[in-house]
Amino acid sequence: MEIKFLGGAGEVGRSGILVRDEKNILLDYGVKIDEGEEYPIDAGDIDACVISHAHLDHSGYAPHVYSKGMPEMFATDPTIKLSELLIEDSIKIHKKKHMHPHFHREQLKTMLNRYTPCDYGERYPLGRFDISMYDAGHICGSAVTLVEKQNNGRRLVYTGDFKIEQQLLEGGAEIVKSDILILESTYAAGEHPDREEQMKRLAEEVRETVDNGGVALVPVFAVGRSQEMLALMNRYGLIDRTYIDGMAKAATEIVEQYPDYVKNRELLDGGIRKAQWISNPRNRDYALEGGSVVLTTSGMLNGGPVLDYITRLNRNSKIFITGYQVDGTNGKRLLEGKPLNIDGREYRVRHPVSMYDFSAHAGKSDLHRYVKESSPETVICVHGSAENTALLAGDLRMEGFDARAPSVGEVIELGSL
Ligand SMILES: [Zn+2]
Ligand SMILES: [Zn+2]
Numbered sequence: 001m002e003i004k005f006l007g008g009a010g011e012v013g014r015s016g017i018l019v020r021d022e023k024n025i026l027l028d029y030g031v032k033i034d035e036g037e038e039y040p041i042d043a044g045d046i047d048a049c050v051i052s053h054a055h056l057d058h059s060g061y062a063p064h065v066y067s068k069g070m071p072e073m074f075a076t077d078p079t080i081k082l083s084e085l086l087i088e089d090s091i092k093i094h095k096k097k098h099m100h101p102h103f104h105r106e107q108l109k110t111m112l113n114r115y116t117p118c119d120y121g122e123r124y125p126l127g128r129f130d131i132s133m134y135d136a137g138h139i140c141g142s143a144v145t146l147v148e149k150q151n152n153g154r155r156l157v158y159t160g161d162f163k164i165e166q167q168l169l170e171g172g173a174e175i176v177k178s179d180i181l182i183l184e185s186t187y188a189a190g191e192h193p194d195r196e197e198q199m200k201r202l203a204e205e206v207r208e209t210v211d212n213g214g215v216a217l218v219p220v221f222a223v224g225r226s227q228e229m230l231a232l233m234n235r236y237g238l239i240d241r242t243y244i245d246g247m248a249k250a251a252t253e254i255v256e257q258y259p260d261y262v263k264n265r266e267l268l269d270g271g272i273r274k275a276q277w278i279s280n281p282r283n284r285d286y287a288l289e290g291g292s293v294v295l296t297t298s299g300m301l302n303g304g305p306v307l308d309y310i311t312r313l314n315r316n317s318k319i320f321i322t323g324y325q326v327d328g329t330n331g332k333r334l335l336e337g338k339p340l341n342i343d344g345r346e347y348r349v350r351h352p353v354s355m356y357d358f359s360a361h362a363g364k365s366d367l368h369r370y371v372k373e374s375s376p377e378t379v380i381c382v383h384g385s386a387e388n389t390a391l392l393a394g395d396l397r398m399e400g401f402d403a404r405a406p407s408v409g410e411v412i413e414l415g416s417l
Contacts (some may be wrong), residue, residue, distance in 0.1 A: 001417045064114035078257075165362075198356050206238060
């Protein structure tokens with residue numbers, strides 16, 4: 001067996017891992033979005049593609065595999081519906097920006113027709129392998145993928161993005177036993193602060209802003225953070241003053257259809273019922289009058305209604321960043337005190353900005369915990385900066401694991417699974 005890293009190795013974004021054995025199995029196929037877009041290396045002929053979760057850095061390039069072949073597709077139901085939403089949106093953005101399309105709606109349709117909806121814990125045969133998915137605790141429908149050889153029970157596990165610790169709407173990742181473990185490494189260098197504390201502090205600060213007549217503007221990623229913030233505003237009694245706008249709405253409507261994949265679903269259901277949904281841009285005026293919380297996309301301020309809101313805030317308003325901001329995005333520029341780029345024009349934000357850590361990824365000690373309890377022979381660290389993947393692999397080697405930190409284009413040979 002050999003594993004080729006098509007993207008997302010020594011970097012975050014454009015994840016793509018090709019497992020070549022009796023079958024060629026592609027694990028994720030995403031895009032990297034910063035100032036432009038980057039794509040993974042061509043996958044060649046594959047028998048199957050497995051999508052770990054809907055975020056575009058894992059799913060955004062998947063339709064491309066249908067420009068040449070007809071591989072099978074495995075994903076959970078929410079993952080396929082949520083990635084359809086995000087990929088459709090990326091096709092629209094490509095058209096709007098006159099960017100060269102790497103696939104068309106037709107390929108996306110084929111992908112939707114070719115997929116096997118996977119339930120957590122079930123086995124789905126692929127030749128002499130079984131594919132199974134387990135809860136990754138990252139976002140709705142996210143999965144840890146197990147590829148198991150039927151005759152000898154050898155197991156390759158790909159974590160995708162995961163979190164062991166519970167989130168408001170996520171029950172935490174399952175730890176799956178493995179012989180070969182492909183592990184995300186985003187936060188290999190640090191721990192996250194206490195989540196309860198972050199939630200409480202955010203709610204307090206939002207309440208203060210709202211009570212002062214300001215707008216508490218919370219830019220959110222459509223999938224994951226939008227739903228979590230809705231539930232949070234509900235939990236802390238702020239939901240009556242909360243508005244939701246942009247693609248956050250469509251994503252929330254999809255998540256609502258999968259109650260079995262949501263922890264604390266009554267918190268989310270109540271949030272959905274009680275929040276005000278902005279159905280047309282003119283209604284934004286109400287939200288902008290103040291004394292309100294606005295949850296809107298995009299989470300990194302690179303497009304969407306958030307850019308309209310941010311230029312129209314009253315003086316008591318405040319901006320709350322709750323998600324990771326990639327270098328080169330408006331969100332990162334905001335945190336650095338630099339002017340934003342809105343439709344080619346510079347815009348300087350004068351309102352205060354608060355930053356919170358609501359990461360949906362495992363911190364350092366949980367990465368180590370996953371490896372120990374999964375107990376593989378070989379660990380391959382991906383989905384992290386070159387510095388972080390090397391650091392994690394180094395630490396794991398000291399603990400006696402055969403640990404590697406490949407870069408994009410590299411092939412690791414491992415004997416038969
Ligand atoms: Zn993710
Ligand atoms: Zn990711």
